Amino acid sequence: MHLTDDFLGFIALSPSSYHAAAAVERRLTQEGFLRQDDTEEWDARPGGHVMVRGGAVVAWWVPEDASPESGFRIIGSHTDSPGFKLKPRGDLGSHGWQQAGVEVYGGPILASWLDRELALAGRIVLADGSVKLVNTGPVLRIPHVAIHLDRSVNSGLTLNPQRHMQPVFAVGEPDVSIIDVIADIADVEPSDIVSHDLITVPTQHGEVFGAHGDFIASARLDNLSSVHPSMTALIEASKSDDASSDILVLAAFDHEEVGSSSTTGAGGPLLEEVLTRTALALGADEDERRRMFNRSTLVSADAAHSIHPNFSDKHDPVNYPIMGSGPVLKVNANQRYASNALTAGMWARACQIAGVPHQVFAGNNDVPCGSTIGPISATRLGIETVDVGIPLLSMHSAREMAGVKDLLWFEQALEAYLVN
Template sequence: MPAAADALTHAEDLAAFVAASPSSFHAAEHVATRLTDAGFTLLREDEPWPAAPGGRFAVVRDGAVIAWVVPESATAQTPVRVFGAHSDSPGFKLKPQSTTGRLGWLQAGVEIYGGPLLNSWLDRELRLAGRLVLDDGSSVLTATGPLLRLPQLAIHLDREANDHLALDKQTQTQPVWGLGEADSADLLGELAREAGVDAARIRGYDVVTADAARGSVFGLDDVFFASGRLDDLASVHAGVVALERAADGFDADHIAMLAVFDHEEVGSGTRSGAAGPFLSDVLERVWLGLGADRAQQLRALAASWCVSSDVGHAVHPNYPHKHDPVVQPKLGSGPILKINANQRYATDAVGAAAWNGWCDAAGVASQEFVSNNSVPCGSTIGPITATRLGMRTVDVGIPILSMHSARELAGVSDLWDLQRVAEVFFRG
């Protein structure tokens, strides 16, 4: 079926969202800016927070952001509904002494971040984006336009490239960004110029690569959407749109919360990752503001929910043997419920029933995902959140192809449907 107008509008908004979020730090700031434009108040962790029911708020910690809406009827034991996602994606991160090169080529010294499909990064224009920390301790965001490229070796010089291509992670993944000698160029100077600061003031940096091409809709009847960083900005965007819509006239028996974590692709074990204290810190401050003691906080947690949203594998027409022979999610057939017997996903029967109920209420079809028994299963922030907080958690997402590629493939209608279910989840 042709993509619906609402779904196409949502996809175009997602394309703009991804373009504005080339790094986790940009994503967190963009979410905060978008929500403050929608009437949310941006809080600081080192300042007092409002201590009364009602209101909509957001707080940023490095490349993570949490936003929430408190109903006027909230009490010390009001539970929370958390829609969780992550802001980082696999790729490359700048090393110290990042300006390198040889044989008249300027190159960037990079380290592999997470588990990218290395070959997918070849022969495409790349951006650099992230944060610079200056000599006074302040941080500024920076992002270039198309600047780098990983040029592939010509077939004439590697006649077996189409039979097997394996890149050396150290010597063959250093992108080019100009011509000249490394001792007469400065990659950090390019980043400083984009940020409008003096390069001599830079004392530290967290800078990653991102695909420079904008996300686009294509295919017969506009059913496909391709973009970098769909893992997991597709979920972040769905959560932002859903929270924006749910916040208007919000009247529920719970607190609606969006939690976007950093560093999921490298294990989540940081101050801004799901294994860190960010979510528990925010929850404690919110409930303390409502007058909750520890026992009341625990009772509120026991009645709370987390929907952990991340991408999953759609069945691949060229590699059907890599998927479960029966459970085979398809693009355009709805978001997925992610299940794993070994608890790599947090979904259980109670969570499955709740998810299916929210999908029914949204008028959205849902699919299930399980891994082929012979293919190891990945994981998400779901089990981490459930373990840290004891909150009932269910793992969901959208089916995609080319996961961890520089440019991933999703279904336009699935993106829109995930947002619709998220809004029902928030509204209750």
């Protein structure tokens, strides 16, 4: 249960992408990793290094014998989750109610966000240019309409994102703005807040449940269920006496849920910059840097879809995973996932070395397939990539579901990939 408890604690510390990046940095510095400022000279000395940029975090472990003859072993994931982002002018009012004006972020299951106590979490920028992380705690709720007022609510519910998904935070207090609420919690003056990146997150804590405690229920399992195992695998691999001369890298990006096209997303320059600056600091010239990339591999770690007992027709009849049976290899003929035969074999060997079971997901031809950072990073970097994850149910719900054993097995397989 130690890993599960640690994971649930990590989720509680990570209500937004910015908090998740900070939590990873904090854990790694406790383990001896050194903070890297991206405006300073690059540090590729042996040992661990970590850099945060907004809601993204990259860490790398340089072995004693690292050189331009090394490669990179990379685990990529993402820190963001679907939700509702507070608009720049975030106050609405209707019939005496005070509401927060929000915009849909990513692809949430709208109905799952109703009747839950919600926090706003993320960052605020102050008038002096400083940045402060904020987690308001339970201040918002999106109330459902009563069945007495809409008898079709159980048969034909249609939610309009603009009309039906604006949360309430007060009633009969027209002079109170959402910025006032945020400022009070952040212990700053409302006039000091000049901008913000704040997203909703359910405030209900993660729980272990099931007949034998086999399941986890929580917000943000997509994709903290990959970020945390990646982090713990890097920590354990950095302590191993069996590691190769390859540089070990964790890259947890922001904005995957909205396409990854940002300075801190997988489509941006962040990972390439870290790899290139590390190679140069090790003395590589341009040709040697390119050869280092060609020796490298990337594990794109993101959640997978467990077969659903009530919607099994949504899955391929053969290539489906089930919760509690191990991490999942994800493949797609149309390159929505970056796995190929070579990288699939690499992942199978990692699972075999770790002694953990593994499964495969390929989509039903009648059901469109999602995607990950895998194809984006592979295209940008030219590095061989495999897409993997643990199976979830209720993906993109306000409260998702995972398997306890899968989380442990995933960490062990990722560690085996980094070390062996």
